[in-house]
Amino acid sequence: MSMWEPLLLSLRVAGLATILAVVLGLMAAVALARWRNPLGSVLDAVVNLPLVLPPTVLGYYLLVAWGARSPLGTLLDRLGIPLIFTWRGAVLAAAAVALPLVVQASKAAIESVDPELHDVARTLGRSETAIFFSVTLPLAWRGVLAGAMLAFARALGEFGATLMVAGNIPAKTQTLPLAIYDAVQRGDQDAANLMALLLTVSAVLLLVLIKRLGHTLLGDGTRE
């Protein structure tokens, strides 16, 4: 059995999950950085829940919420884009798990932008959305990118929630971690070794990249 299929699937799932987590995570981070009220605290708890919840439990909740018998699941079924036991389910599971990492890094980065810049931008007549894209994001992107890379690493290794939501269907939803599990079960140590090494190398690579990003972030502040 080839290991390229699980690898490509893993990269696709982790990539899409990261994009989803960054989009949702940025919105949550903006809201959290601005809402200093009970509503903010509730949102904070909800987005950070995947960090402390066992992945199987998280996967189970996703299954209940998006499953065939749920309103959301029925709707998606009718639209012809089923989620459960497809690669899309794997994306959803990985995004949910990666979300808190994006939110925390982005929130810290957004909060480190001088609020006076935002105030001045408002007096200059620019809308909140325009200010976000022209001031906040350009000044916070390093933190957001660091969060996105952490999210990608986490999504790449996702196992528990993915298994619950997407199952372990070879060539369909079998990502690299699931393939490693299968290989070990079969007693195919060579395949397990190779795939484990692959994941380890990519994890180390990401770590080095994040570290370098963090270095320039904490450096003397000069750009280019």
Next chain:
Amino acid sequence: MNERPALQAHFQVRVPGFRLDFRLSAGPELVVIFGPSGSGKTLTLRALAGLECPQQGRVTLQGKVLFDSRRRVYLPPQSRRIGYVPQNYALFPHLTIAENIAYGLQRVPRAERQSRVRQLLRRMRLEGLADRKPAQVSGGQQQRAALARALAAGPELLLMDEPFSALEGSLREALRDDLRQLQLRTAIPTLLVTHNLAEAYSLADRLLVLIDGRVAQDGTRWEIFQHPATPTVARLVEMTNLLTATPLGSAETRGIVVDWEGIRLQINDRAALQAAGDLCLGVRPEMIRLGALNGEAPLEAMGPNVMQALVTGVQERGVDARVHLVVLPEGNPRRQLQARLSQPDVERLEITPGRRLRLTIPPDAIHVFRNHTQPRA
């Protein structure tokens, strides 16, 4: 003078532990808001800009209602047309000087935007710096860039928070003049906040003194320096001699005679006539005249308010000096006065602690605080 003032504002902002009561009507002039730190100066500017929402009041600018608590009007900063230059200038660090200036001009067609930016760069003497980042230009250039950015969108009111505090001494004075000239040329109503007395004095004719969240006085700088409304304002504008005196009547001479710690003083301020009880008097230290004693002539014959004083201390402060004195005869420590003399005068009169001098308080230099009579201690 029938025209309504461009800005009419009265509002109240409550934040935890602080309450601001602000009131101001201003035309196309430069008004300096002066007060110690923590008096609510920055909060005032933020409330006018719409960055802080007052609980009560009404603010109109060029006839447009920006805030009205009764009619529940609260325009966001985006629709107020108020230029705001915060204390650290808040230039966008990732944008060039030209991009900073153009930031508020997104709705202006490209060609016009570019020509306006070029014009402002020239007017603010920033040519050649258009493509630099804020961190690559000097403090004075940053200040002018922030001002240019605020002016670009054609504001109807300009707010500046301590615009000179980040600059070094010599630069400050040059930029103060620049700002005065610019304000006169553009005729945009401008409020400028400072806690620096020399700056307040040199920048504007109109001062508004803010103390503990209240407008303690609003008037010309002459009024505020010579006739502060309260002893607190007096201390703030360095009217350091605050005296308590008892009126003795006004019959004998043209002036009014009072008793200050056993010394008879003649004052010309008519406000003393309305007072019942003890008066609170103020004398600016630079108004007190000192001279050498020439033994023979009796001091009383030399005019009103001439007395003998003993120098108790001299504080050199560069161009001038503070001289601490006690009025003779010795024995009453409350008869203290402070005079301010230029350095050459200090040397000419050989002022050193222990020296006796002739001291004169011109009757016109004595200010009477209205409504500040006090029971005698």
